[in-house]
Amino acid sequence: MSVKLQPAEVVVVGGGPAGIAAAVCAAEARRGARVVLVDEGFAPGGQIWRTGPGLRPPRLARHWTERLAASGAWVQSQTSVVDVRRDGDGFRVLCETSGQALTVSCGRIVLATGARERFLPFPGWTLPNVMGIGGIQALLKAGTSFRGQRIIIAGSGPLMLPVAASLTSAGGRVLMVAEQTSAKRLALFTASLWRSPARLGQAALLRAKFFASSYETGTWVKSAIGDKAMRSVMITNGKRERILDCDVLCTGFGLVPNSELARLLGCAVDGRRVVVDDVQQTTAVGAYCAGEPTGIGGVERSLVEGEIAGRSAMGESVSMQVRSRRAALHRYAEGLTRAFELRDELRTLAGGDTVVCRCEDVRMRDIDPAWTSRQAKLYTRAGMGACQGRICGAALDCLMGWTPDSVRPPIEPARVATLLDEAKL
């Protein structure tokens, strides 16, 4: 059985801040226009505004989700996009929802697919109880209790602060937050924020929530130790190593743009960042992109890009004021990238026996740095498993200096019935 939605003027893929803003602004641009928002989550909000049992979303999230509900845009939740094809001047989007195929065609498409965490392999990183920094936040919001658990957070980036704060508020015992970037780089970045006291205030408030935990800069994880699950962690500052017992280790080394869908459509990318013009249009005419896929920079940047993409997709103009707000947020994002640049030591943590591709259990020693990512796939199956190289691909970019291999449909594992359905169209 397959479902075919009524053709839309605009389809937005991804229901985080950028996707919500795009859908809202497209639908508000002309009342009665058909706008469809496709999202994998239980409800719109993406990772940053994820809700869960007993959680009240922040004010900004409520503002946008209420506006979305009133906009007339159709929200298609718990639906994954499997393939997007050109269809005349427009596009045809193939999705899967609860094991069923769903198709929708549209004139323009907005890709607001967000970002994922970058994981770097180190000995023991595949053990149960080693998880992502965003991952533990998502699990916490989905109702997991970490009360009384001893937690170490070791990675990089501003995401570590709110996660440490919310784990502490939920009764978790955050033993340490280890930030790999140096104290000097972090101080330079903090000083550059003098123009945005609100951001500094926010950081201070978050830090206050886990004041009892140590926050160490220039410190990173070397290995996770355990047999059937992780039991302890080796931490280093480059001079001294320490082994700490804990129940959960959270790691994550910044974010990686989810550009698979854009690359499938043949949009130009710079590394993994989707290239867009000043109205957020990609190099594929009629395909727009907003938020983290165009560069990592947080909620406000995503909102303004979504706003521009949604309006442009409906053929509306964008005010100078909105454009200059975007320019300022882009400058902030560049500072963020510099501040949390990854140190070289992180690229050599994995030993020969360390698994690199978690789906296919390909180990470090199986991979020749002289290869391309395509060769690694062909010779070892690295990146051929269920996650389609989303985890090991970004890690190998970082470790080997490789560029991502081309993307082919389906971009997510799909049922054969769904794919057959596409063949019939």
Place this chain on the structure above:
Amino acid sequence: MIDDTVELRVNGHLMRAAHGSSVASALIAAGITRFRSSTTGEPRAPVCGMGVCFECRVTIDGMPHQRACLVGVQSGMSVTTGEET
């Protein structure tokens, strides 16, 4: 008092989980560390929590390869973990 939990079966054992929580949350609460077995038999458990890494795959109501982090608990649901995927 309204009972805001649902009953599900995990590897044959009955358990309760908060309404609105994900299957992954319910399994962690049940003390499960081996969500799936990797191709070389290693235990694996959730990493990304958002449907990207596919490490939390379990069988739900007979359907294999379901990402436990993306599925909400339902009353009467049956979950099997530890299978080789």
